[in-house]
Amino acid sequence: MNYISTRGAGIGERHTFSDILLGGLAKDGGLYLPNEYPKVSADELARWRALPYADLAFEILRKFSDDIPDEDLRELTRRTYTAQVYCNVRDEENAAQITPLKTLGVENGAPLSLLELSNGPTLAFKDMAMQLLGNLFEYTLAKHGETLNILGATSGDTGSAAEYAMRGKKGIRVFMLSPHKKMSAFQTAQMYSLQDPNIFNIAIEGVFDDCQDIVKAVSNDHAFKAQQKIGTVNSINWARVVAQVVYYFKGYFAATKSNDERVSFTVPSGNFGNVCAGHIARMMGLPVEKLVVATNENDVLDEFFRTGIYRVRKSSETYHTSSPSMDISKASNFERFVFDLLGRDPRRVLQLFRDVEEKGGFDLQASGDFARVQEFGFVSGRSSHDDRVDTIRDVFQQYDTMIDTHTADGLKVAREHLQAGVPMIVLETAQPIKFGETIREALEREPERPAAFSGIEDLPQRFEVLANDAERVKEFVAERTR
Numbered sequence: 264m265n266y267i268s269t270r271g272a273g274i275g276e277r278h279t280f281s282d283i284l285l286g287g288l289a290k291d292g293g294l295y296l297p298n299e300y301p302k303v304s305a306d307e308l309a310r311w312r313a314l315p316y317a318d319l320a321f322e323i324l325r326k327f328s329d330d331i332p333d334e335d336l337r338e339l340t341r342r343t344y345t346a347q348v349y350c351n352v353r354d355e356e357n358a359a360q361i362t363p364l365k366t367l368g369v370e371n372g373a374p375l376s377l378l379e380l381s382n383g384p385t386l387a388f389k390d391m392a393m394q395l396l397g398n399l400f401e402y403t404l405a406k407h408g409e410t411l412n413i414l415g416a417t418s419g420d421t422g423s424a425a426e427y428a429m430r431g432k433k434g435i436r437v438f439m440l441s442p443h444k445k446m447s448a449f450q451t452a453q454m455y456s457l458q459d460p461n462i463f464n465i466a467i468e469g470v471f472d473d474c475q476d477i478v479k480a481v482s483n484d485h486a487f488k489a490q491q492k493i494g495t496v497n498s499i500n501w502a503r504v505v506a507q508v509v510y511y512f513k514g515y516f517a518a519t520k521s522n523d524e525r526v527s528f529t530v531p532s533g534n535f536g537n538v539c540a541g542h543i544a545r546m547m548g549l550p551v552e553k554l555v556v557a558t559n560e561n562d563v564l565d566e567f568f569r570t571g572i573y574r575v576r577k578s579s580e581t582y583h584t585s586s587p588s589m590d591i592s593k594a595s596n597f598e599r600f601v602f603d604l605l606g607r608d609p610r611r612v613l614q615l616f617r618d619v620e621e622k623g624g625f626d627l628q629a630s631g632d633f634a635r636v637q638e639f640g641f642v643s644g645r646s647s648h649d650d651r652v653d654t655i656r657d658v659f660q661q662y663d664t665m666i667d668t669h670t671a672d673g674l675k676v677a678r679e680h681l682q683a684g685v686p687m688i689v690l691e692t693a694q695p696i697k698f699g700e701t702i703r704e705a706l707e708r709e710p711e712r713p714a715a716f717s718g719i720e721d722l723p724q725r726f727e728v729l730a731n732d733a734e735r736v737k738e739f740v741a742e743r744t745r
């Protein structure tokens with residue numbers, strides 16, 4: 264398998280899975296994709312139905328990573344996808360399934376269910392990919408005798424998923440910036456209570472955007488970046504996307520009895536990483552009817568799938584909502600889908616994303632390409648704070664099930680796209696405890712708290728407060744990597 268950039272760089276060059284694992288963007292600013300999607304045969308699909316999660320992950324990942332020996336990859340997936348790691352389940356009995364399917368009921372003739380993706384250590388779906396990434400990074404670095412210092416900024420979900428994935432890993436340190444005293448008590452405790460010596464929580468005296476600006480400033484100092492071996496784990500990382508392909512297969516098998524059936528998925532979306540994995544599963548041959556993209560008030564993606572216009576938002580037009588992990592101004596993985604939509608023409612992708620940088624967007628309405636969105640199964644919808652609150656209340660009353668705000672956005676939009684006889688699987692991307700305020704508003708009660716998290720707010724915390732100053736952060740990193 265060879266990897267190419269969506270903007271055309273490296274055509275004719277060899278890039279293996281391991282080559283692109285630790286990097287970010289391709290050198291021309293594009294995103295990496297395989298030169299073609301591996302296809303799944305009917306025989307394979309039949310055989311995979313019975314596999315436990317870790318072995319299904321092995322079968323799927325090996326199609327994308329032929330430079331990792333099978334026995335190593337099998338060991339990595341078996342170590343990653345265990346009932347001990349994904350233990351925060353609704354129902355004890357289901358822990359071995361890693362991503363249990365929770366059936367709600369039948370609405371408009373469509374069986375409706377939740378695919379639980381948030382049973383990992385940080386209670387959000389990002390653990391599904393990040394835990395694998397931690398093991399893959401450690402494995403690849405050890406092989407080449409290298410080390411890596413991960414620098415990131417977080418307002419919550421991604422940073423804690425990265426820390427829990429990298430804690431205790433050999434050859435890896437994590438420097439995670441977060442806004443001092445701006446996160447919820449639960450989120451702060453989740454991150455700052457980690458005592459591992461390779462995890463550094465840096466509380467910046469500023470807001471989240473300041474943290475992000477510092478990461479950009481440090482990354483733009485190329486000499487420092489190279490010398491300190493600075494890397495990132497952001498959502499464009501290819502291994503993260505491909506790890507997410509696995510649960511679309513797992514969800515399909517759980518919701519159907521035979522491989523003749525088709526299902527639809529609804530995906531609460533922000534940076535388009537999760538639903539991009541669904542698109543890839545479909546391209547591989549998984550019988551997917553519809554991929555429903557659900558957004559919140561930040562409806563960049565819904566606008567595109569309704570109109571063909573992609574218009575990124577300014578920060579003044581980006582809303583802080585009660586489903587904050589979907590509060591995006593542009594969707595960083597979207598370029599991967601656009602590449603496929605345009606028949607994999609890198610010159611046109613380059614032109615369109617230049618237009619994004621120069622004019623703030625592009626319009627495919629008039630071109631024939633937009634009509635092809637349907638061939639790829641995509642539809643969309645948006646949800647608001649009131650919709651979230653209503654949906655959380657309704658699902659609790661009707662199905663005795665508590666869902667988080669992001670999953671509520673998904674369910675609200677899923678209900679607008681039900682087709683009789685086609686199972687609809689809504690991806691559950693986080694647990695309610697992470698967004699307690701809205702749960703209390705909707706249900707007038709406390710969110711459910713998995714046993715492992717009782718009293719984490721009282722644990723001792725390990726963090727360093729630094730001024731809003733990139734030079735100070737560089738000093739801090741350099742002192743700890745000597």
Ligand SMILES: *Cc1c(COP(=O)(O)O)cnc(C)c1O
Nearest residue numbers: 532533534535536537588692693
């Ligand atoms: C990250 C995140 C999303 C959005 O996923 P994308 O891959 O960015 O589209 C949705 N819900 C939750 C809870 C998240 O943490």
